Amino acid sequence: MHLPSPNLIRYRASYSDCLGGSRWLIAMLCPMLFLGPAKAQSLPAVPGKFVDTTASSGIHFVHKASHTSKKYLPETMGSGVALFDYDNDGRLDVFLVNGAPLSDPTVPGTIPQKAGPAYWNRLYHQKKDGTFEDVTEKAGLQGTNYDMGVAVGDYDNDGFEDLYVTGYGGNHLYHNDGNGKFTDVTKESGTGGTGWSTSAAWVDLDNDGLLDLVVLRYVKWDFDDLWCGEKRPGYRSYCHPDVFPAITPLVYHNEGNGHFTEASAKFGLDKPGKGLGIALADFDRDGRIDVAIANDSMVEFLYHQKPKGAFEEQGLMSQIAVDGDGRTYAGMGVDAQDYDNDGFPDLVITNLANQKYALYHNAGDGTFDYATHLSGVGSITMLHSGWGTKFFDYDNDGLKDLIVAQGHDIDNIELTYPQLRYKEPLLLMRNVGHGKFVDVSASSGEVFKQAWAGRGLAVGDLDNDGLEDLVVTTNDGPAYVIRNETRTANHWLTLDLVGHKSNRDAIGAEIKVTTSKGAQWWTVSTAGSYLSSSDKRAHFGLGADDHAKSLDIVWPSGVHQMLGEVKADQILRVDEPAQ
């Protein structure tokens, strides 16, 4: 997060040589001074059709950031959204995270508490007619603190999705009791944590069939009265994360009895960072899940899991730690999927304007290529600031596209950078094959013309029509329900994996779907994006094919399952076989 003032130089000759001595005023004329295998064919830029249905959806959520004159950092970080089916009625429900009131000033050491319904987190149940009803109170999910993130996972394998809510001053684990109610089991589970937590991910780190929990923390922070930005009225801004120390994540190992043990050091996931986004994938296809972390204004992390289960941070060696010029940037949102259908999961990390969203193509040898320039993502995103992001195939053509929730973190950025905006529209980048993306936002619906302080974003097929929809949160503003109404004859297949030996959500499973055009892969995960949790079901666009030729699933347990021809345009439940 935060604007890095910028050395845009890759390499430059001695600046002082050019500016020194009697040549000073003619130095401006010194020449050195000036800073110095996708299978698919290229396709025409078919726009999507996305419609803002918030008004008629029944979801009337407004995030409360509680802005103060002190510009406390949490005020601008926004909140997350989860798309999950908490009551197993086959329809996705929506959970939205909210803040808490802040006094101005707030005394250091304060843990802000929610004060009434305006600050509650909200659970919206989807009814049969596709609208939503607020069931927060019934579910007991109002929340407690200044909350921020949410992660969905069935940690006790009871068939009901549970919720983990992060925030400033402590986190909360809510057990889904299966009767529409959730019980706060934070204390007995030992997952409360301390400090300022952001994105979290449920993942079975040791393949014992139980989901563990990785919780990122942002920085060591308190309500100190720090003035950042120019010292003149109207110019105070949120402090850059460089001002605050990095902090280790929290890693909770699921002991299987409702209790978790903090095990970040044991797993080797204890390098201090400034974590905002987390994504999962088996990047080197060695059968063990790896973890990518988007850090703000420091090196990005890629934790590779070694054969004995511990992780080793290899961001720099794998070439995802910095951008193509060796610079760090403000990593915020992250997602991992295989966008070019070569069998290896790739990475996207969003950041701030002038940094260009980082797209890393997995070279398949343990390293990544910085593909921002080559893919077109660089020129598209140069002036944008991105948060939540997901790979998803909005038009079911078999190539995963990219969606990004956007907006700068500094609410007065226009004062110092007139070309930048605090509020920005969503960005939709269509994957046109051969590793290239094009911006189709302008032609994909009026919703892409609305400027928001976008933050959280989750993807899921809300109406089970085979087109993936979106829910987006904004900082100190409404959440938006955006339906995908793209007109396409392309076919699709959604897989709802149910683990038995593996964790029930099948998080970490790798799915390969083969059509007449070739294969495509998907890693099952509810993580990715920013502070948010997406539909766990795996969605594939099949293009013109009305069936998939085959499905190959590698379950986290190591079980390899193959299915023959599978009819398209259905949501198919697949149970993990015994062998």
Added chain:
Amino acid sequence: MSLECNGAGYAMRRWFARGLTLALVALAPSLVAQSSTPAGSLEKARVLAAANHLIEANEMLSAIVSGDSQNLAAWEELGRVQLAQSLNDDAMKSFETVLKAAPGSAEVRAGEVRAAIASALADRSAGNADRALATLMRAKGYVPDSVELLIAFGLQADSMQIYKDAEAALLEAHRLEPQNSKALYALAHVELDEQKTTEAEAHLRAYLKINPDDASAHYGLGHLLHMLSRDDEAKGELERSIALQPRQTESYYELGQIALDGHDDSAAKEAFTRVLTSAPNHGGALTGMGVLAYRAKDYATAESYLKEAVVYAPDYVTAHRYYAMTLARLGQHEQSAREMALAEQLSEEQNKLRHGYTLRPGP
């Protein structure tokens, strides 16, 4: 013949002037006392100064202003003499004495600007950037609308990562003289440092309208356009720069970087090789060659390039990062870890430096 005549005339004038000066110098100790009026003394000092007897003129003028600190004409003359003596700080004080009473005096303002810039240059050469900046800032207080001074201040501040103040000064210079190409170029530079790419491009293009054949500016614009991922346009500008100034390295290097980013490895290699032919110690091109070799899994070659690159470009993070990765591939894990730690440290440091500083006081 003519040359001889001219030579004789020159010698004659020198002789006459020297004789006059010697006469005046001989009288110097008592000149002030003997002069009936301060105006007379001042006139005599001017004669001394004109004859390049600056020490004596300085002494005489100092005597006048010590007797009459309100004698602005003497202060002005003293400032001129001090400036000629390269006593720049003293000159500034003298000019500023005048400017406090008569802020509109054009000649004195010009003197203040010249003295300030000369003083700042000397400080800068001596490695004292802070003092250079302070000197320029002080002069700016007396002569706030000197375009020359604003540009000098902007350049100095920019070099010290004081971007906002640099930009403010250069914007004012540009406002005062919209067609001043130095102001445009310097402004574009600081805007680029601030990542105000839209403004930087506009100002650079405005500069190029005035100076269409400036190879450096075409290079700068090409660099900027590459940063904006507008590589086709960037190539056009870089090729224009090369056409104007074939004997250069930077445009070739930038073309190499564009090719490298686009994974056109053969074009990148050609461009970097060209750079290294004329500038074998070019850290950027050495790194580029190292990256290409690393990509080709030719780790021994990569090591040889990158080992040199980190010597010639010790602050270049990419060089250290690829060197570390190469060493790891070669099994030199300890050295690799050290290089990687260094890369990380440099990256963090440079990240912090990029935020810039500000001179503005609090409210």
